[in-house]
Amino acid sequence: MVKNHLKRLNVPKSWPVKRKTSKWIVKPRSSHPLGQCLPVSVILKEVLGFAATAKEAKVILNQKLMLVNKKARKEPKFGAGLLDVVELPGMKLHYRILLSKQGKLVLHPIDEKEASIRPCKIQSKRIVAGGKIQIAFADGTTMFTDNKEYKAGDTLVLSMPDNKVREHLKFEKGAMLYITAGRQASLYGTFEEVRQFSGAQPDNIVVSHAGKHYETRKDYAMVIGREKPAISMVD
Structure with missing residues (x-):
């Protein structure tokens, strides 16, 4: 049980799940960090509400009704991660996994072209x-x-x-950055400058958004566009 499951009380804060409904929850198999992905069975049950039980979720997956990055995923533990595209083509539903302002993983609706x-x-x-x-x-x-x-x-x-x-x-000044970790996670804005530190301390960057400036670690940011994001974002 422990190998394939997590205690609900110990799941990452980014997971949008209830913590007291049961003791265990499926542990994702993914190359994404644990705090940046969700098992597809959990997405079907607890995020989208298309399955009431793990058995129902498995039926949906076995019928290849759910795609992650254009590939049907039948393994309930498969982890869909940040910026991945999740689709249910039969229902014409397309989502991208992003972060909410509260730092929770959300399925952000997108159109078929962006998917x-x-x-x-x-x-x-x-x-x-x-x-x-x-x-x-x-x-x-x-x-x-x-x-x-x-x-x-x-x-x-x-x-x-x-x-x-x-x-x-390119990661260069003026580019549009997306902050994927830390206190500013979910923020996106214009790359203004790098602030370097001596020793082992990681470099910081400054990002501007809506007239305000925010500072975060350089490795927490990724480029998502030039003057504007190449994908739709959570506002």
């Missing part, structure tokens, strides 16, 4: 056999490329399901 793209932050890159460049994204996925302009911290907007690069968003 075909996914922004991915480049975490690192390395040269592999044959001289190819392997890029590792913050969500745990990887891709190979010949493009040497892509840098850690940049964002690639990928089309789905073919995972082709639609847009390269």
Whole structure:
């Protein structure tokens, strides 16, 4: 039980679930951090309300009625994460997982066109056999490329399901940033400046939004657009 489940009282604060309805809840299998993903069975039961029980959720998944990033997911424990696209095509429902102002994971409704793209932050890159460049994204996925302009911290907007690069968003001043962790999580705004510190302390950045300036850690931010977001956001 413990290996595949979490105690409800101990789930991340970002999970939009009730904590006292039962003792256990499904633990997601995902390359996303635990606090930035939800099991698809939990999404069906406790977020969307399309299943009353785990058994009902499993029936929906087995019928391939739910897609995550354009792929049918039958495993109830599969974790859909921040910025992933969740769809129920038969009901013409399309969502992107974002953060609410309260720091909760939410399924933000989007249209069918937007459901075909996914922004991915480049975490690192390395040269592999044959001289190819392997890029590792913050969500745990990887891709190979010949493009040497892509840098850690940049964002690639990928089309789905073919995972082709639609847009390269550089981490540079003036870009539109999305804060995905920390006290300012869910905020998006214009990248104003970097504040560097000596020693081991991480660099901070300053982001402006609605006439106000906010400071957060550099690694908490990702580029989601140039002058405006490339995706619709939670207001």
